[in-house]
Amino acid sequence: MRLAAILRHCTLAISIVLAASVSALAQSDPLSSWNDSANKTAITDFVKRVTADGSADFIAPADRIAVFDNDGTLWAEKPVPFxxxxxxxxxxxxxxxxxxxxxxxxxxxxxxxxxxxxxxxxxxxxxxxxxxxxxxxxxxxxxARVADWFATAKHPIRQKPYSELVYQPQLELLSYLRANGFRTFIVSGGGVEFMRVFAEKIYGIPPEQVIGSSGVVKYEVGSDGKPFLFKEPKVEFIDDGAGKPVGINRFIGRRPVIAVGNSDGDRQMLEYTAAGDGPRLAVYIHHDDAEREYAYDRGDKLAALDKGLDEAVAKGWILVSMKDDWKQIFPGAN
Known part of the structure; x- marks a missing residue:
């Protein structure tokens, strides 16, 4: 074989090996949409510490509870909640x-x-x-109404289905936590029956692990003898602010070890989580990427975050910058 041909074969072989190595490396990174920042390292180090057998910080699987806000934490919330x-x-x-x-x-x-x-x-x-x-x-x-709407509706500004406006880095974080024995819950101010329609499909979170605001539901029996639940125009529970720890206690019964939010409405949930015994992780998402998503900060009328942002800094919570910490925001988009 001529020298030129040998070199071509060697170059091709090296390229294949390098490509395979890069592919394997990408697959081995469960948070591939996160930049290799100090915040990503802090999250993965925490998970490794609390799940490693023999670790001084080991947390039993039954206690591995992670709670996430929805609007602005798992998917976008602008110009108004979906x-x-x-x-x-x-x-x-x-x-x-x-x-x-x-x-x-x-x-x-x-x-x-x-x-x-x-x-x-x-x-x-x-x-x-x-x-x-x-x-x-x-x-x-x-x-049924929510399911029909969710299957066809598009965001009026971005003109994309709402299912495409979830945060890819958060989808990866949810999967990463579940792969390490965590149960992931939504704890949101949104309507619980609204979120339960799509939460399992887009987040992998089953209906029984969705906590939200709720109205009064009444048990009735129809003329055909079949029982049903009827939604009345009365508020039963607001799962926001101080209501979030109350909801966690009522519906989960265990204090979380990880909490993720993005506004003052999540502040008490993060405080409650961080105040527990043993290792705890509080993560605060900061919307500072006007180019790829939205940038909003103090004084925002719909997503107040003055106190939460201050507390995140003061108490050393992980303050995630969407601009600096996330390689991409939405699935399939940079």
Whole structure:
């Protein structure tokens, strides 16, 4: 064989070996969408310490509880939480059944696409929108509505399905934790029955591991003799702020060892987690990437984070910069 041919064969062999090595290295990194930063190392070191047999920081599998906020922590939340987009779309879908909505606020503004008008209606108006779209039906009917919407709806600004606006680094973190014996829970201010429709499909978190705000549900029996649960227009539990530790106690019964959030509404959940005995990990996501996602900070009207951001710095919580710590934000996008 000529020298040139031998060199070509050697070069090809080296390329194949290098490519295989790079591929194997990528596969061996469970957090491949995270930059190799101090924060990534802190997370993986913590997991290794608490799961290694014989480690002084070993945590028994039964106690490996990790809780995550949803809006702004597992998927985007701008310009408004996605559950509100669902409610607004439902008002438009239901409008033919309620002609009086054409002249009645806040429905009039919703139907006209007048965002300022909706905002001007305040919490009272938002409450009326939520009641009109989330109550007065069986739990099965509501779940079917959410599933239909989730299968077809697109974010009005990004024009992508909502399932594509989840955070790829967080999907990897959830999988990494579960691979190391953690049970992962959603603990969110969003509606529990809304999130349970899609949480298992996009996050791998089953319905029984989703904690959220809830309305009153009443047991009834239909004329056909079949029992059902009916959603009434009454608030039962708000799973936000101080309500999050209460919800964790009520529905999990164990103090988490890992908590991940992104706003003041998550602050008490992170405090409660960090205050437990033994090794604990509190992670605070900072939205500082205007180019790839959104940048919002102190004073944001919908996602206040003044106190939480200060506390994250003061108490040494892991403060994740979306701009610096994440190679990519959304699946399939840099």
């Amino acid at each position: 559950q509100l987009f669902f409610a607004l779309d439902e008002i438009k879908r239901l409008a033919p059944q309620y002609p009086e909505w054409q002249t009645t606020e806040p429905y009039k503004s919703v139907l006209a696409g007048d965002q300022k008008g909706v905002e001007a209606s305040g919490m009272k108006g938002i409450g009326e929108i939520m009641a009109a779209t989330h109550t007065g039906m069986t739990t099965e009917a509501f779940s």
